[in-house]
Amino acid sequence: MKQLFRQLTLMVLTCGIITAAQATTPEEDLKAFQNFYKKRFPNVEYTDYVNGAYAIDPVGRENWEAIEEFPPYEPFIDEGQAMWEKPFANGKGFKDCFPDGPALGSKYPSWDKEKGMVMTLPLALNNCLEANGEKPLKYKKGPINDILSYIAFESRGQITNVEIPSDDPRALEAYEAGKKFYYTRRGQLNFACAHCHLQNAGMILRTEILSPALGHTTHFPVYRSKWGTVGTLHRRFTGCNKQVRAKPFKAHGEEYRNLEYFLTYMSNGLPMNGPGARK
Amino acid sequence: MQKKSVLISSLLAWMISSSLATMAVADEVSAEKVKKLIDAADDARKQAASVGGEWRDTSKMIKKAKGLLEKGDFVAAAKLANKAAKQGHLGYEQAMSQKELKMPSYIHYE
Numbered sequence: 001m002k003q004l005f006r007q008l009t010l011m012v013l014t015c016g017i018i019t020a021a022q023a024t025t026p027e028e029d030l031k032a033f034q035n036f037y038k039k040r041f042p043n044v045e046y047t048d049y050v051n052g053a054y055a056i057d058p059v060g061r062e063n064w065e066a067i068e069e070f071p072p073y074e075p076f077i078d079e080g081q082a083m084w085e086k087p088f089a090n091g092k093g094f095k096d097c098f099p100d101g102p103a104l105g106s107k108y109p110s111w112d113k114e115k116g117m118v119m120t121l122p123l124a125l126n127n128c129l130e131a132n133g134e135k136p137l138k139y140k141k142g143p144i145n146d147i148l149s150y151i152a153f154e155s156r157g158q159i160t161n162v163e164i165p166s167d168d169p170r171a172l173e174a175y176e177a178g179k180k181f182y183y184t185r186r187g188q189l190n191f192a193c194a195h196c197h198l199q200n201a202g203m204i205l206r207t208e209i210l211s212p213a214l215g216h217t218t219h220f221p222v223y224r225s226k227w228g229t230v231g232t233l234h235r236r237f238t239g240c241n242k243q244v245r246a247k248p249f250k251a252h253g254e255e256y257r258n259l260e261y262f263l264t265y266m267s268n269g270l271p272m273n274g275p276g277a278r279k
Numbered sequence: 280m281q282k283k284s285v286l287i288s289s290l291l292a293w294m295i296s297s298s299l300a301t302m303a304v305a306d307e308v309s310a311e312k313v314k315k316l317i318d319a320a321d322d323a324r325k326q327a328a329s330v331g332g333e334w335r336d337t338s339k340m341i342k343k344a345k346g347l348l349e350k351g352d353f354v355a356a357a358k359l360a361n362k363a364a365k366q367g368h369l370g371y372e373q374a375m376s377q378k379e380l381k382m383p384s385y386i387h388y389e
Contacts (some may be wrong), residue, residue: 024388032388180380185373188334188366199385247333255331 026164026175026265033266036198037214049215050273056202057209064277073149073223073275076230080150083143088132094147097128105155105272109162109261111171118174118257122148122232139251140235148221149230152274160218160272162265178262181255187246193259196240208279217264219276230275233260309353316360317344323367332374337366 024032037049044055054061084102087093098104108121122144126136137144164171182193196205197213204210220233227235234251237259241248249255320341327333340363347356 028388032386035389036386176380183380183382184377186332186377188336188369190373194383199383242335245335247328247335247337249331 026172029179030266030268033198033214037201037212040201041212046269047271049212049267050218050270052215052219052276052278053209053211055215056212060209060279067277071223071275072225072277073221073230076146076149076221076223076275077153078150079143079146080148080153083147084150088129088134090132092132094125094128097124097131102151102154103158105152105274106158106161109257109264111163111165111168111174111261113165113168113171116168116170117254118178118261120252120257120260121151122234123252123257140232140238141229145221145230145232148232149275152219152221152272155272156274158272160264160267160270162261162268164265174258175262175265177254178258178260181259182262187241187244189244191244193240213263213266215267215270217260217267218270218272219274219278221274222276222278224278226279309357310348313344313348313353313356313360316357316364317341317348320344320360320363320367323364323371325367327367327370327374330371330374332370334366334370337363337370340366 034046037044038046041056048055051061051064054064081102084094094102105121108124109118112119122137122139125144125147126139129136137147164175166172185192185195193213196210197216201210201212217233220236221230222236223230232251234256237256238248238251320337324333324337324341327337340359344356344359344363347353347359
């Protein structure tokens, strides 16, 4: 009986330790995330993670640097600047919605206390358009990438600094939901985001080197040679989910917004360097 | 001789008409059965979707099965519907098994 009681006590204590280990703060998550990569790629400079797979793939990096000499995303930046400056039908423009100017990359994603949700930059841009009687832009392809390219270019050098306000517990809930998404297995291939970009970062999948998750959000939107155009972060989320044979979620729907919140938080401290060019 | 040919013709006619009737009944039964299988697959897909666990190709399979049913290819339609139903069930089970956050052991909190 005594032995049984001792075993039960031990079990309860063990469960307590596991629960305590799981209830981590975002700061602890960030530290653990960064430490994982420090151990995995000890020779990679922290800020070099903004370059994705090219931080760990010297051959791919040579090709990428050659591409960057004549950046394929440049025309998109020019188009975006024209969009930023062109007034809407009512005479107002993006400048009126975002009076601090186009360098607003590091302000998003952010917690919108009033709406009780994560606000992403594309969502804020569309809110601005709709508030001024304009048609919202599609979230994955098309002109949204022009304006995002311009904003990303103007925001280069800003430091990723996602905040999770402590005065609204819903913000932490959204972060936790994004974190849960990141570590959840899904699709026919039964993969979580973390399987490719954390556990197996640096490994070769078919012909590609799996990029580290650290710095994933700093360089979007991205010109992908595969796409032949610039695409948004949520388009990439969609593609990743499809690759594991899961049905993707709606771009800028709750799931992907929360995922962006978590993933961008994991890049806190890294400089923004969008738009980027990738294979 | 004439009597014999009439008899053979009648027998042949009976054989053809009865086999046609049997085929029609079989078709009706199969179509109904396949439709039920497709509906069951769609229910399984919806159940998986309700917990965010729908797989990429399930709805495509169901759509394809419906097309095959319309074309009268009941065997292929039933096979595909069953496959889609299995995906729906597995997607739901997968999502339920992932209900709690499971942090991987290679992430170390110090």
